Amino acid sequence: MPTEQSAPPKRLRSNNRIGLMIPHNKATAEMETVEMPLPKQVILPMQQHVGAQCKPLVKKKDHVDVGQLIGHAEARTTADIFSPVSGTVTELRAIHYSNGRSDTAVVIEPDGEQTVAETVKPPVITDYASLVAAVKASGLVGLGGAGFPTGLKMDTDLSSIDCWLVNGAECEPYLSSDYREMMERPQDLLDGIKLCLDLSGVPRSLICIEDNKPKAIDLLRQMAADDPRIDVLELPARYPQGASRVILKNAMGRAVPRGGHLTDVGAILFNCTTMGEIARYVRTGMPLIQRRITVMGDAIANPMNLMVYVGTPTREILDYCGLSCEPAKVIAGGPMMGTTQIDLDYPVIRQQSGLLALSEAFTQVAPTTACIHCDRCISSCPMHLAPIDIQKAYRKGDTAALNELMADLCVGCGICSYVCPAKQPLTQSVGLAGSLLKAERRKARG
Amino acid sequence: MADTIQAEAKRPLVLMPAPQISSPDTTQSVMRNVLIALAPAFVASVIFFGFRAALVTIVSVAACVGFEYLWCRLRKLPNTVDDLSAAVTGVLLAFNVPSTIPIYMLVIGDFVAIIITKALFGGIGKNFANPAIVGRLVLAVAFPVAMTNFAAPLVTFTPADVVSSATALSPTAPAITLMDMFLGSEMGVLGETSALAILIGFAFLLATKTVTWHVPVVYMGTVALMSLLTGHDVLMQLCSGGLMLGAVFMATDYSTSPATLKGKIVFAIGCGIITSLIRFWGNLNEGVAFSILFMNLWVSHIDALTRNTPIGGEKKRKGGAKHE
Numbered sequence: 001m002p003t004e005q006s007a008p009p010k011r012l013r014s015n016n017r018i019g020l021m022i023p024h025n026k027a028t029a030e031m032e033t034v035e036m037p038l039p040k041q042v043i044l045p046m047q048q049h050v051g052a053q054c055k056p057l058v059k060k061k062d063h064v065d066v067g068q069l070i071g072h073a074e075a076r077t078t079a080d081i082f083s084p085v086s087g088t089v090t091e092l093r094a095i096h097y098s099n100g101r102s103d104t105a106v107v108i109e110p111d112g113e114q115t116v117a118e119t120v121k122p123p124v125i126t127d128y129a130s131l132v133a134a135v136k137a138s139g140l141v142g143l144g145g146a147g148f149p150t151g152l153k154m155d156t157d158l159s160s161i162d163c164w165l166v167n168g169a170e171c172e173p174y175l176s177s178d179y180r181e182m183m184e185r186p187q188d189l190l191d192g193i194k195l196c197l198d199l200s201g202v203p204r205s206l207i208c209i210e211d212n213k214p215k216a217i218d219l220l221r222q223m224a225a226d227d228p229r230i231d232v233l234e235l236p237a238r239y240p241q242g243a244s245r246v247i248l249k250n251a252m253g254r255a256v257p258r259g260g261h262l263t264d265v266g267a268i269l270f271n272c273t274t275m276g277e278i279a280r281y282v283r284t285g286m287p288l289i290q291r292r293i294t295v296m297g298d299a300i301a302n303p304m305n306l307m308v309y310v311g312t313p314t315r316e317i318l319d320y321c322g323l324s325c326e327p328a329k330v331i332a333g334g335p336m337m338g339t340t341q342i343d344l345d346y347p348v349i350r351q352q353s354g355l356l357a358l359s360e361a362f363t364q365v366a367p368t369t370a371c372i373h374c375d376r377c378i379s380s381c382p383m384h385l386a387p388i389d390i391q392k393a394y395r396k397g398d399t400a401a402l403n404e405l406m407a408d409l410c411v412g413c414g415i416c417s418y419v420c421p422a423k424q425p426l427t428q429s430v431g432l433a434g435s436l437l438k439a440e441r442r443k444a445r446g
Numbered sequence: 447m448a449d450t451i452q453a454e455a456k457r458p459l460v461l462m463p464a465p466q467i468s469s470p471d472t473t474q475s476v477m478r479n480v481l482i483a484l485a486p487a488f489v490a491s492v493i494f495f496g497f498r499a500a501l502v503t504i505v506s507v508a509a510c511v512g513f514e515y516l517w518c519r520l521r522k523l524p525n526t527v528d529d530l531s532a533a534v535t536g537v538l539l540a541f542n543v544p545s546t547i548p549i550y551m552l553v554i555g556d557f558v559a560i561i562i563t564k565a566l567f568g569g570i571g572k573n574f575a576n577p578a579i580v581g582r583l584v585l586a587v588a589f590p591v592a593m594t595n596f597a598a599p600l601v602t603f604t605p606a607d608v609v610s611s612a613t614a615l616s617p618t619a620p621a622i623t624l625m626d627m628f629l630g631s632e633m634g635v636l637g638e639t640s641a642l643a644i645l646i647g648f649a650f651l652l653a654t655k656t657v658t659w660h661v662p663v664v665y666m667g668t669v670a671l672m673s674l675l676t677g678h679d680v681l682m683q684l685c686s687g688g689l690m691l692g693a694v695f696m697a698t699d700y701s702t703s704p705a706t707l708k709g710k711i712v713f714a715i716g717c718g719i720i721t722s723l724i725r726f727w728g729n730l731n732e733g734v735a736f737s738i739l740f741m742n743l744w745v746s747h748i749d750a751l752t753r754n755t756p757i758g759g760e761k762k763r764k765g766g767a768k769h770e
Contacts, residue, residue: 022469098461173467245757255758328460335466343459362467363460369473369529372571375705379658384754386705406759414465421471422571428463 011221012206013234014250020380020415022173022239022336024212028294028303029176033184035307036320038110042085042311043347044070045095045103049141050148051077056106062089065117067286070106079149080139083117084289084309085110098342105347108311122285128158128199131282138281140288144178144242144271145333147351150278153270154196156263164196164205165251165262168220168272169235169242171210172334175354177292180305181273182209182216186223189272190230192279197229205230207272208247212237239336240413244269246382258409273353288350293317297356299327308348315344317355327357336414369422377416377426383409387416391429399440407433473570477530479656483647484537484695490630490640494599495545499636503540505549509556510536517565531570535559538578538695541637542688542735543585544596551589555581575742576702579692579735586735596633602626627685638691641684648694657698660707661714665693668718676726689721692734702742709745709752716741 046054054071058064064083071081087110095105123134136151144167166189170178182189193205207224209217211234224230233251235241245256247269254265262269277288289310296303301322308317314330331338332352348355377387386405393401407430416426491499514532518525526532539559543552559581564573586593622632630640637644651657666684673683684690697703697717704713717737724733 022467249757255760257758257760260758326457328457329462329466330459331466337464338466339464340461340466341459342461356466358466363462365462366468366472369526370569370571372473372476372531372700373705374476374700378705378754379707383758384756386753388705406756409756409758412464418465418468419471420468421473421476423468423472425463427465 011234012231013211014236016236016250017238018246018250018382019171019238019240019413020419021237022415022418024237025173025296026176026179026212028296028305029179029213031176031180031304033180033292033305033307036309036312036317038085038112038114039309039312039316040109041090041313042083042087042108042110042309043095043105043313043345044081044083044108044311045105045347045349046071046081047103048081048147048310048349048351049079049139050146051075051079051152053103054078054081056092056104058089058106060089060091063087064089064108065115066289067120068117069119077149077152079141079147079151080137080287081106082139082287082289083108084311086113086115087111095346096342098340116286120285120287123282125195125199125282128201131195131199134282135278138287140274140277140281141351142271143273143277143288143291143351143353145337145351145353146271147349150270150274153268154200156268158200158202158268160266161200161202161263161268162204162266163252163268164193164200164202165247165267165269166193166205166207166272166275167242167244167247167269168207168209168213168216169247170213171237171239171242172336172338172354173239174296174356175294175334177294177305177353178272179213179216180292181276182213182220185276186216186219188276188279190220190223190227192275192277193230194227195279195282196275202268203229206233206251207231208233208235208241208251210235210237210241239415240382240411243382243411243413245411258406291348291350291352293348293352294354295321295357296354297327297331297358298361299323299325299357299359310350311347313344314341314346314348314355317348318344318357323357325359328360328363329356329358331356331358336418337412366423368424371422371424374421376419376421380415380419382413382415383411385410385430387426387430388424390433391424391426394429394433394436399437402433402437408437410434473529473531476656477534479651479654480534480695481530481537483650483656484534484541484637486643486646487541487637487640487691488537490643491541491545491636493601494630494639495597495636496600498545498597502543502545502547502549502552502636503537506540506543506552506556507533507536509553510539510560513557513560514565517561521565523569526570529570532560535564535577535581538637539581541691541695542578542582542635543593544635546595546597547585547592551585551592554588555585558584571701573701574745575739576696576699579696579739579742582735583739596635598633599631599639602631624681624685627682632686635688638688641690644690644694648690651694651698657694658707658710660710661698661703661717662693664711664714665697665717665721666690668715669722672718672722672726676722678726683725687725687732688734692721692738693717696734697738697741702738702745704745704748704752706749706752706754708754709748712748712752713741713745716744 052073052075054073058070065086068083091107132155140150141147221232301324330341390407410430414427510532559577563577563580567573670680673680720737721733
């Protein structure tokens with residue numbers, strides 16, 4: 001519309017009261033990303049995504065090049081694994097996670113040459129289907145932490161989609177890697193969005209950013225001003241604004257029905273770094289071999305945003321950033337949803353956005369006391385669930401009540417456990433209750 | 447290697463489920479905030495009723511904490527004294543009796559509050575009625591004379607010799623200025639006389655996010671509206687009797703008020719209407735304690751009827767099951 005161009009840029013903002021202010025601790029936000037040199041080894045688990053585990057295509061002593069396919073699975077929901085370095089495969093070993101999951105990992109010793117594989121060449125993109133095929137071939141996954149295969153998410157009927165949402169909320173405390181992506185490579189992000197909009201025919205895109213990142217909001221508003229399809233939506237800096245269903249509710253006022261997906265209500269959502277990565281892949285044909293992580297925590301001497309090769313072991317990253325004290329707890333991801341690591345030999349995986357090393361002080365847990373019915377879990381739940389009631393019903397094994405309380409709608413943001421003054425393990429209870437409900441439903445279907 | 451690898455965890459790393467951080471609030475810190483918020487009213491009670499007010503409060507707290515401790519010891523339960531909730535109950539019950547109360551009566555009230563109302567129903571969070579209110583009402587029914595034997599305030603801001611034994615709400619009470627009532631120079635139970643002190647405490651509770659404004663404001667608003675409609679003096683009604691103490695400190699009790707916002711508002715309106723009904727048309731001078739107790743009994747029903755609708759859990763209108 002011609003009138004819109006003369007008007008000042010729209011300042012879209014959501015003033016919702018979802019969630020809670022949690023201290024952000026984003027001390028690294030204004031630090032330029034530092035590139036970490038090649039590590040001594042890279043460890044590549046065969047599952048760095050949601051879906052089927054890849055089978056290693058290489059064996060011990062094989063030589064691999066940068067961008068060479070080394071893990072693949074014949075399944076619909078999966079994402080290929082590529083080597084981020086050139087070098088020699090030294091071993092294939094088992095890797096066990098703190099949540100009980102096990103995986104195979106290919107360990108590669110870099111030769112320092114970084115010779116690029118012949119297979120790496122820019123994909124030919126002619127229409128949306130070829131873009132989807134290219135993204136699928138790139139092994140790209142949701143880089144916000146979910147790790148859902150991006151190509152698969154894009155491979156959907158887009159006729160009913162009226163908004164291409166981009167998640168730049170980065171509501172997790174400590175983390176600032178998405179923010180650095182928006183500040184340092186905004187053009188890639190916008191290129192990615194434009195490419196997707198052009199080819200998919202989706203009429204509009206909203207980049208959703210929390211208002212504690214005013215520079216990123218201003219920058220992207222300015223840079224996107226020439227494209228009327230793209231807008232920036234300011235969200236209040238209240239955790240968890242970045243949860244997909246919360247963004248959808250704020251951006252479009254829609255709710256995903258139980259058991260449904262965003263696409264059921266006309267929206268599709270990608271992390272901002274994922275969108276930038278699509279643009280880079282289309283330009284170069286190089287799959288994701290490096291990613292930016294925020295290295296922070298009170299045990300880290302020099303907190304920073306670090307560009308690391310996928311598969312870099314935690315130990316080498318901690319060495320690079322220096323330790324101020326002995327770490328007692330190491331978290332892959334952010335403090336609200338991240339998982340603790342068993343030891344320092346875990347690699348950075350491609351959807352990981354942070355690495356936190358925390359001192360003894362963060363391992364102290366106040367004892368769990370009786371629920372005082374204070375309603376904090378209920379008033380801060382972004383999905384408007386009643387965590388404490390769900391916990392009670394779960395402990396009784398009352399699936400009918402769980403169904404009524406809709407425990408399966410939980411997004412696992414962790415805020416109920418965070419706010420609980422009695423320190424009840426609400427997040428786990430609700431998570432377990434949700435799994436129980438889903439299992440019961442599967443059983444009922446046979 | 448020369449540059450030794452510093453990154454070495456000597457002990458095994460700690461494994462924990464997410465979230466890895468939690469808010470600094472604990473039950474104890476919440477209750478400590480309530481105690482701090484009660485401090486201005488305590489100071490006011492000592493100003494207006496003298497040393498005896500301090501004695502009553504201290505004895506009541508000691509008795510409540512003692513009963514809680516004994517109960518935990520006898521039942522071999524984890525000691526819950528340090529969550530400070532018994533201390534809060536002790537202060538609130540002391541604030542609900544006149545300064546002249548015989549100590550043994552006070553201790554009976556503490557027993558009713560801690561043991562009968564709270565411990566027998568499962569302890570903190572499980573009691574269905576506010577312990578201090580039940581304690582007050584049992585004392586009021588059992589010892590009606592002692593419970594209305596109010597001492598005249600030591601400090602007064604209006605030159606008048608007021609000696610009577612009923613609260614300002616009683617039709618026979620002599621005229622009392624609004625300023626006296628607001629500051630607390632009136633006859634009454636310890637903690638309820640000074641509206642100013644209670645409001646300072648309320649501001650503290652709001653600032654520390656210990657309670658939300660909904661219950662106290664809606665409760666007092668309902669009473670104000672009812673007073674307006676029935677031609678009573680609104681400010682007089684707000685500042686007199688136990689309304690402010692009840693609305694700020696007792697109707698907001700976590701265990702005995704509803705969990706959702708909708709529920710809280712229903713609860714507060716109910717409290718306001720019943721308080722007004724008792725005050726304007728009942729035989730009692732004061733209705734705050736009864737109205738809160740009455741609404742306490744409805745909390746589980748209010749909770750069940752005012753549950754939040756989860757996002758995405760709205761009733762399906764069209765299409766039906768899209769998946770499966």
